[in-house]
Amino acid sequence: MKKPVVAILGATGAVGQEFIRLIEERNFPYSELKLLASSRSAGKKATVNGREYTIEEAKPESFNGVDIGLFAGGSISKELGPEAARRGCVVIDNSSTFRMDPEVPLVVPEVNPEDISWHKGIIANPNCSTIIMLMALKPIQNLSKIKKIVVSTYQAVSGAGKEGIDELTDEVKAYLNGEEMIPHILPSKSLPKHYPIAFNIIPHIDTFQENGYSKEEMKMVNETHKIFHDDAIEISPTTARVPVYRSHSESVLVETEDELSIEAIRKAIDAFPGAQIQDNLQEMEYPMPLYTSDKNDVYIGRIRKDLYNAKAVNLWVTGDQIRKGAALNALQIAEYMLDHEMFK
Structure with missing residues (x-):
């Protein structure tokens, strides 16, 4: 598969910043990267793998053409998660919004990776504890x-x-x-x-x-x-x-x-x-x-x-x-899907 287009929602928060560190550390492949946040953080700068990015305000259209959405969590997931999924983006969400939804897999990759296969556009990250x-x-x-x-x-x-x-x-x-x-x-x-x-x-x-x-x-x-x-x-x-x-x-x-x-x-x-x-x-x-x-x-x-x-x-x-309890677990789900060619 070609390298995916990746969006990080909540890029300025603790989990979003950890996503960035882990993407660099683990050499996570991507062809394009979007850093998204609320309107309060839009316009700020962040550097990933030596390239400077401008934080964009997260909107439904932000996910057009995006393959993987790494959502750092928060109430915005309820609105933008389904919108991103409708646009063909696989959302891996850190909030509690979708965890108990019977239509959404709740995954720890080392524990129940088989559940990833039945996702319908959204995969939930469990609570850190x-x-x-x-x-x-x-x-x-x-x-x-x-x-x-x-x-x-x-x-x-x-x-x-x-x-x-x-x-x-x-x-x-x-x-x-x-x-x-x-x-x-x-x-x-x-x-x-x-x-x-x-x-x-x-x-x-x-x-x-x-x-x-x-x-x-x-x-x-x-x-x-x-x-x-x-x-x-x-x-x-x-x-x-x-x-x-x-x-x-x-x-x-x-x-x-x-x-x-x-x-x-x-x-x-x-x-x-x-x-x-x-x-x-x-x-x-x-x-x-x-x-x-x-x-x-x-x-x-x-x-x-x-x-x-x-x-x-x-x-x-x-x-x-912040690592295994949040950002790393979500990124490992994406890595598993890439390794098993689970993206369309």
């Missing part, structure tokens, strides 16, 4: 059916975008200067009340639902069921925001149908693409967000049997939210 968790659990699922998952997340402020990153920096500076920390973003910009994230943990990401779980927590439940094609898995999530710039961490208990040895689990994870074991207690080696930031792989450590359930193991999982 879901991606990071399933990269650790898919090797286990390959050994034995998963029955139950209990997960607690420790999510970096990068999950709230550039504004979340800036807020942590501003609050740390204010605190160290003896000034009042005035939060504006977290737990969510849309909520009426905000809390400082510096030197704090906020057990609240997105809005709370009637069942007492947050929308972020229910994303992990619903998306895992869809990706694994198994609604019978019992999933109990708790998601929290922590004062870390990049890389989400997760404490995961997973119960399987069969009893598995730690050795078998280690071997399966070690052989799984995109997953790395970092688990040497004697040398105090285990995954930490400071050291997994800007890395493509998801790191798994503290692998140990549950104390009371022989069919359950506990894991500590860390992965870069």
Whole structure:
């Protein structure tokens, strides 16, 4: 196939900027590149592979002649996703807009690449926490059916975008200067009340639902069921925001149908693409967000049997939210489609 025409929607944001870095790093092929954003960012400049581009305002006609649309996320996906698809563009979308649409595949390329084949113009990128968790659990699922998952997340402020990153920096500076920390973003910009994230943990990401779980927590439940094609898995999530710039961490208990040895689990994870074991207690080696930031792989450590359930193991999982949790996963979907000649 000829090199595709690629458009990045949201090119000035954290995920959009990561798309640009990854396209350069991975030598992603393209014949033309369009950088799109809102009218506020139109006219700004960005350099990709040594060439300067002018950011264009994203409109439906922006996708005429575009083969791949890498959407960084946001509410604009709801409007422009279907418009781009109608124009023959394959949209790979980072927002939550299409994830649970039964007509839209929800894909982690290492986990369920076969679902890409039935797309109808839009492919959804899962939530960052879901991606990071399933990269650790898919090797286990390959050994034995998963029955139950209990997960607690420790999510970096990068999950709230550039504004979340800036807020942590501003609050740390204010605190160290003896000034009042005035939060504006977290737990969510849309909520009426905000809390400082510096030197704090906020057990609240997105809005709370009637069942007492947050929308972020229910994303992990619903998306895992869809990706694994198994609604019978019992999933109990708790998601929290922590004062870390990049890389989400997760404490995961997973119960399987069969009893598995730690050795078998280690071997399966070690052989799984995109997953790395970092688990040497004697040398105090285990995954930490400071050291997994800007890395493509998801790191798994503290692998140990549950104390009371022989069919359950506990894991500590860390992965870069902006990379594998967002931009890299989307780009890998496009790479898979190119490798398998899935573009018309």
